[in-house]
Structures are given as structure tokens and as C-alpha cells.
Amino acid sequence: MADDKPGQSSELTRRVLSAAVLIPAVLLLLWLGGWPFLALLALAAVILVREWAGLTGSGDDMVLIAGLCAAGIGGLAVLGAFGGLAGLFTLSALAFLAAAIQAARAKPLLPVLAAYGYLLLPLLALGWLRAAPDYGLLLVLWLVLAVWATDTGAYAAGRGIGGPKLAPRFSPNKTWAGLLGGMAGASLVGLGMGAYLGQGHLPLMLLSAALAAIAQAGDITESALKRRAGVKDSGTLIPGHGGLLDRVDGLIFACAALALLAFLFQLQGMPVSRTILWP
Known part of the structure; x- marks a missing residue:
């Protein structure tokens, strides 16, 4: 067990350093x-x-x-x-x-x-x-932060609580506790966004939790693809994280769901981002 700790520490260091470089760059381009x-x-x-x-x-x-x-x-x-x-x-x-x-x-x-x-x-x-006019930046920022919070909450709850497996056939490490932890983390982002906008918190918290569940489904889907291919990661692009798909597997599912919701609102003649962020 002791022999594993240096390797685990090195892996964590790579993950943190990669995130420290990539997250500010992504947020800058999102802001622009x-x-x-x-x-x-x-x-x-x-x-x-x-x-x-x-x-x-x-x-x-x-x-x-x-x-x-x-x-x-x-x-x-x-x-x-x-x-x-x-x-x-x-x-x-x-x-x-x-x-x-x-x-x-x-x-x-x-x-x-x-x-x-x-x-x-x-x-x-x-x-x-x-x-999207007016609130496109806030809309995508909320989405990205909710997915990141999902990953963090799921990791913390899955490691700290454990318990029954969520989808052992496709992703042996996923647990129901991790799913609930991810939904809780995303809900906190919804709470924060609601407070920032000065609007009702509950709708955004519920929608954030729903997007967290969808993001977890995306994570499991990619795990199934990797399992079928017999690989641990989709690539080696990001040190400590694997490939890009390993980092955005949940985001692409959540983004597709949010875009569909926004498109349905638009068909009704309602503004995309304002309808979602200002329920």
C-alpha cells in the first residue's frame, strides 16, 4: 500500500497542474x-x-x-x-x-x-x-461550472462514501453516492447563479441537478466505449487526465440537453438564455 502513495501523489500533481493551466485558458476564451x-x-x-x-x-x-x-x-x-x-x-x-x-x-x-x-x-x-443575445456568456458559464461541480462532487462522494455501484457493467468505479454527490455539487452552482441574478434559486438548482445526471450518463457512455475498445483513456493529450474526451464526456451530453431545451423555448418565441436563467 505504501508503495502506491508516491505514484498516486504524482498522478494528483499532474492532474492539478493540468487543470491550473487549462481552466483559466478555457474561461478566457469563453469570456471573449x-x-x-x-x-x-x-x-x-x-x-x-x-x-x-x-x-x-x-x-x-x-x-x-x-x-x-x-x-x-x-x-x-x-x-x-x-x-x-x-x-x-x-x-x-x-x-x-x-x-x-x-x-x-x-x-x-x-x-x-x-x-x-x-x-x-x-x-x-x-x-x-x-x-445567445444578452446572457449567452452566463448561460454557458453556468453550464460549464455545473458540469465541473458534478465531476468534483461525484469524485468526492464516490471516494468518501462508496456504496452500491451505479453501472458496474460499464463503469465499475461509478456509485449511486457519486451520482448524488455530483447532483449536489451542480445544485450549488445553480444556487450561486440564482443568487447572482437575483432570481428564484429553486428552478436553477433543479435544472442544474438534472444536467448533472445527464452529464453522469455521458461519463458512463464514454466508459462503455473505452471498455469496448479495451483502453483506459481516450488519449494522452492532458497529463493526469487522459484524452480530451475523458474531460468533456459529461459536458457534451449536458450541452446537447440544454441546447434542445433552449431550442424548444425558441420555437415558442421565447428568448433562449433569458428564459432558462430567469425562470
């Missing part, structure tokens, strides 16, 4: 918004698609990698210039062009189409939410 934030999402698209190719065993297929990276960058770029629907159209057209090339070469289509829905659409949705 516009093209700087879209550039971050485009870079994330490239990295995530490469990691996806590795997880699905198609890492040697450059058509998959190049096509979906082009789809991600093209869709996000058009989003910045013309808005969400134009970005969605461009992203869809480029992704399905990559799928058509795959089909012509008798290559599997499923990895292309799955990556489109699993990775690129949530990134596009995140850019769309950030571009």
Missing part, C-alpha cells in the same frame, strides 16, 4: 466569445474526432478523420458568421459528404455518422448557446 471561442471549439472538434477514430478502431482511416474535422471546423465557422441554422446545415453537409466517401470506398458508415451526432452536434450547440 465570438471567433476565439469558436476557434477553441474547432480545435476541440479535431482532437475529439481523432480520439473517436482511435476508440472505434478506425484510426488509420484518414477519410474519417479529415472529413469530420472539416465538418466540425466548417460548421462552427459558418455558425460564427451566419448563425445556428447555417452552421447546422454546413456541418451536416460536410459530415454526410464524408459518409458518402466512406460508402464509395466500402468503409463503415457508422463511425462517421455516430461521431457527427455524438461529438460535433454538441460542439455546434455549445457555440450556438454562447452566441
Whole structure:
């Protein structure tokens, strides 16, 4: 047991140092918004698609990698210039062009189409939410902080309390205590955002807890993918954390859910971010 402590301490140090570098950079680009934030999402698209190719065993297929990276960058770029629907159209057209090339070469289509829905659409949705008038920054900041608090609360409760496993078949380390701890952590972010806005706290706390549960589902989904691929991490990009997908697996699920909710509000003629943050 004593022999493990130096390794555990070194791993924790790497995790803390990586977070200390990455979190301020991400928050800065989020605050700037516009093209700087879209550039971050485009870079994330490239990295995530490469990691996806590795997880699905198609890492040697450059058509998959190049096509979906082009789809991600093209869709996000058009989003910045013309808005969400134009970005969605461009992203869809480029992704399905990559799928058509795959089909012509008798290559599997499923990895292309799955990556489109699993990775690129949530990134596009995140850019769309950030571009929301008036409160786009606060909306995405609340989302990101809620997911981070989910991860922290789940880790602390899972390690400190333990207990029954949440999804032992896919993620042996996840516990029900961790899920509740993550939901509690996210609820505190909702409480803080409600206090900052001077509005009712309970709706944002409940919505934050719901997003935490969705984020945990994203975490379990990626664990199942890694288990199927026989790997511990999706990549080695971030010291102490693994790949980028290991860090945003919950965020992409939560972002997709929040964007869908915002889109439904918009269909009713209600402002996206103001409706959610000011219930």
C-alpha cells in the first residue's frame, strides 16, 4: 500500500497542474466569445474526432478523420458568421459528404455518422448557446461550472462514501453516492447563479441537478466505449487526465440537453438564455 502513495501523489500533481493551466485558458476564451471561442471549439472538434477514430478502431482511416474535422471546423465557422441554422446545415453537409466517401470506398458508415451526432452536434450547440443575445456568456458559464461541480462532487462522494455501484457493467468505479454527490455539487452552482441574478434559486438548482445526471450518463457512455475498445483513456493529450474526451464526456451530453431545451423555448418565441436563467 505504501508503495502506491508516491505514484498516486504524482498522478494528483499532474492532474492539478493540468487543470491550473487549462481552466483559466478555457474561461478566457469563453469570456471573449465570438471567433476565439469558436476557434477553441474547432480545435476541440479535431482532437475529439481523432480520439473517436482511435476508440472505434478506425484510426488509420484518414477519410474519417479529415472529413469530420472539416465538418466540425466548417460548421462552427459558418455558425460564427451566419448563425445556428447555417452552421447546422454546413456541418451536416460536410459530415454526410464524408459518409458518402466512406460508402464509395466500402468503409463503415457508422463511425462517421455516430461521431457527427455524438461529438460535433454538441460542439455546434455549445457555440450556438454562447452566441445567445444578452446572457449567452452566463448561460454557458453556468453550464460549464455545473458540469465541473458534478465531476468534483461525484469524485468526492464516490471516494468518501462508496456504496452500491451505479453501472458496474460499464463503469465499475461509478456509485449511486457519486451520482448524488455530483447532483449536489451542480445544485450549488445553480444556487450561486440564482443568487447572482437575483432570481428564484429553486428552478436553477433543479435544472442544474438534472444536467448533472445527464452529464453522469455521458461519463458512463464514454466508459462503455473505452471498455469496448479495451483502453483506459481516450488519449494522452492532458497529463493526469487522459484524452480530451475523458474531460468533456459529461459536458457534451449536458450541452446537447440544454441546447434542445433552449431550442424548444425558441420555437415558442421565447428568448433562449433569458428564459432558462430567469425562470
